[in-house]
Every structure is written in structure tokens, then in C-alpha cells.
Amino acid sequence: xxxxxxxxxxxxxxxxxxxxxxxxxxxxxxxxxxxxxxxxxxxxxxxxxxxxxxxxxxxxxxxxxxxxxxxxxxxxxxxxxxxxxxxxxxxxxxxxxxxxxxxxxxxxxxxxxxxxxxxxxxxxxxxxxxxxxxxxxxxxxxxxxxxxxxxxxxxxxxxxxx
Amino acid sequence: xxxxxxxxxxxxxxxxxxxxxxxxxxxxxxxxxxxxxxxxxxxxxxxxxxxxxxxxxxxxxxxxxxxxxxxxxxxxxxxxxxxxxxxxxxxxxxxxxxxxxxxxxxxxxxxxxxxxxxxxxxxxxxxxxxxxxxxxxxxxxxxxxxxxxxxxxxxxxxxxxx
Numbered sequence: 517x518x519x520x521x522x523x524x525x526x527x528x529x530x531x532x533x534x535x536x537x538x539x540x541x542x543x544x545x546x547x548x549x550x551x552x553x554x555x556x557x558x559x560x561x562x563x564x565x566x567x568x569x570x571x572x573x574x575x576x577x578x579x580x581x582x583x584x585x586x587x588x589x590x591x592x593x594x595x596x597x598x599x600x601x602x603x604x605x606x607x608x609x610x611x612x613x614x615x616x617x618x619x620x621x622x623x624x625x626x627x628x629x630x631x632x633x634x635x636x637x638x639x640x641x642x643x644x645x646x647x648x649x650x651x652x653x654x655x656x657x658x659x660x661x662x663x664x665x666x667x668x669x670x671x672x673x674x675x676x677x678x
Numbered sequence: 679x680x681x682x683x684x685x686x687x688x689x690x691x692x693x694x695x696x697x698x699x700x701x702x703x704x705x706x707x708x709x710x711x712x713x714x715x716x717x718x719x720x721x722x723x724x725x726x727x728x729x730x731x732x733x734x735x736x737x738x739x740x741x742x743x744x745x746x747x748x749x750x751x752x753x754x755x756x757x758x759x760x761x762x763x764x765x766x767x768x769x770x771x772x773x774x775x776x777x778x779x780x781x782x783x784x785x786x787x788x789x790x791x792x793x794x795x796x797x798x799x800x801x802x803x804x805x806x807x808x809x810x811x812x813x814x815x816x817x818x819x820x821x822x823x824x825x826x827x828x829x830x831x832x833x834x835x836x837x838x839x840x
Contacts, residue, residue, distance in 0.1 A: 519707065520708065520760050520825055523706075523708070523724040523725060526724055526725025526726075527835065527836045530722060530834055531833055534834025536717070536831055536833065537717070537831040538716075540717075541716075544685075546685070547714070552734045552748055552752065553732070554704040554728065554729045555698070555699070555728050556728075557721050557728050559721065560728075561689055562688055564685070564688075564719075570715070570716055571718075571735050572714045572736055573734050573736075575747060575748040580743075581743075582736055582742045582745070583744070585742075586736045586737040588795075589770065590714065590737065593770055593773075593774065598680060598681050606699065608702060611755075617751075617755075621750075621754075621817060625817075631747055632747075633747060634747065654787055654789055655783060655787075661680055669698055670699040671693055671698065672689075672693035672696025673689065673690070673696075674686060
């Protein structure tokens with residue numbers, strides 16, 4: 517049995533307890549952008565219930581064009597007004613460079629990705645970079661509350677980057 | 679108090695109960711790509727524990743360049759081998775078109791995004807589209823298990839798209 521099949525069996529149990537449906541727009545009007553890291557259970561970390569916040573995630577929790585797209589849709593069509601950015605300690609993105617990653621792919625496949633891998637050497641600096649990318653973008657309209665944090669995978673605590 | 683401050687108070691309670699740290703690589707070697715929709719608590723839907731799977735999310739749960747970037751890092755550097763795609767019923771992406779969304783931005787700001795909004799009129803078709811984008815991409819190496827689902831927000835059930 518694949519892991520996917522195992523998780524589908526879990527879903528059958530989840531569906532048995534399920535009470536829905538909830539409304540589409542996030543009840544707390546918040547969008548979270550976090551790293552894809554397996555240790556970040558964003559709903560538990562922030563005490564979110566289903567239906568309360570958009571959750572956007574990728575490698576690093578960085579802000580690229582696709583996060584701008586998601587945030588623009590989140591704010592313009594579904595009424596979110598606060599943004600929470602979450603990076604975390606012990607992140608894989610600290611362990612390589614774009615040049616290394618892209619060279620290893622080029623050496624293996626003969627093709628180099630035209631996109632940036634978005635690796636970074638410093639967590640706080642990259643959180644500030646992500647905040648700036650949002651602040652400088654015209655398509656995300658509401659910027660009154662754009663705050664960035666580093667989740668500590670040893671303590672479970674969010675530490676704000678200022 | 680902002681919602682962000684309220685969620686930070688929740689995090690303090692979470693950290694009090696926290697037992698960590700867990701290892702970096704996902705224990706179940708799975709990456710999930712799901713919509714950012716607030717009703718999708720991916721860990722609960724799939725019965726995932728912290729540390730088990732990468733979770734990538736955006737507006738629609740579509741596969742764009744940033745999801746390829748995240749999946750490439752997930753598989754090449756952190757050893758995931760199965761991919762689960764999750765769209766869902768009552769999705770906001772069914773309620774508009776790229777042309778409408780971009781025109782409304784252009785009318786308001788005078789600038790049109792150069793990116794696609796990735797709206798779609800048919801859930802199953804878009805799940806298949808996302809699977810195909812992964813299958814056709816050279817940078818995601820492991821494609822033995824790439825399966826797509828529509829989460830029913832009324833029942834909590836994942837229905838596979840074939």
C-alpha cells in the first residue's frame with residue numbers, strides 16, 4: 517500500500533466526523549504564507565480553526581510571483597486584510613545555494629531551470645525580503661498588517677522579525 | 679488587538695505543549711499541493727502528523743513555476759517520492775476568469791499583472807492539468823505516484839480524479 521492510500525484511509529475517518537460546509541471567505545480575514553516544511557502544522561501553530569485563514573505555502577515560505585497571485589486573489593476577491601509570513605529554524609533553504617542546486621540539475625539533465633531556487637543564507641533577512649516584496653507590489657492592496665516570523669522547530673514558538 | 683496578535687497568543691499556548699524538534703526530511707516521503715482555501719486543514723484531512731509531509735498551497739492548488747520549484751526541492755533535496763494534489767468544491771477559482779480579474783486590476787491601477795490568475799471553470803479538468811504539468815516537467819524526477827483529488831467541503835471526503 518502506498519503512503520497516498522494510507523492517507524486516503526485517514527481521510528475516510530476524517531469524513532465520518534466532518535461537519536460542513538463552512539463559508540468560502542476566511543472568517544478571520546488573514547492570509548498566512550509559510551514554508552512547506554513538514555514540521556509546520558500551521559493551523560495548530562496559530563490556533564486556527566477550519567474556515568478562518570488562507571494558508572499559502574512553498575519551499576522557504578518566500579514571496580515569489582505565485583504568492584503575489586495568491587495574495588492578490590485572497591485580498592481582492594475574498595476580503596483578507598492581514599498577512600502573516602512564517603519562515604523557520606533548521607530550514608532546508610539554508611543548506612544550499614541557487615548556483616549549487618541549478619548546477620546539479622544541469623549536470624544531471626543538461627537543462628538548467630530558468631527560475632530561481634530562492635535559497636537564502638539568513639532567516640531574518642529573508643523574512644524582511646519577503647515583507648519588502650509584498651510592500652513593493654502594486655497588486656496586493658492591503659498592507660497595514662504585514663508581519664514576519666521565524667518559527668522555532670525546537671520550541672514551537674513564533675519569533676517576530678523586526 | 680489585531681487578528682495577528684490574537685493568533686500569536688494562540689501560538690504561546692501551542693509552544694507550552696510543544697515537544698520537538700523533529701527531523702527535517704518528511705517521514706512519509708510525500709508532498710501535498712493543495713488550495714489555500716481556509717476550509718482545507720490539510721493535516722487533519724489526511725491524518726498527517728507534524729514532520730510527515732511537505733505541504734505546498736496556493737490559490738486553486740494549481741501547479742505553476744513556484745510549485746515546480748518547491749516539488750523539485752522536495753524530491754531532490756529532501757527525498758519525497760509521492761505527490762498528492764488537492765482541489766476542492768466551492769472553490770473561489772471557479773467564480774471568475776483571468777480576463778475579468780486582470781481587467782479589474784488594470785481599470786483600478788492602470789497596470790495589468792503579467793502573470794496568469796489561473797482561474798478555471800472545471801475542477802476535474804484543472805486537477806488533470808496540474809498532474810500533466812508535473813508529468814511534463816523535467817525538474818521533478820519522481821512521478822510514479824502523482825494523484826489528484828477534489829475535496830468535498832460539504833462532506834470532508836477526497837474524491838480521486840481519474
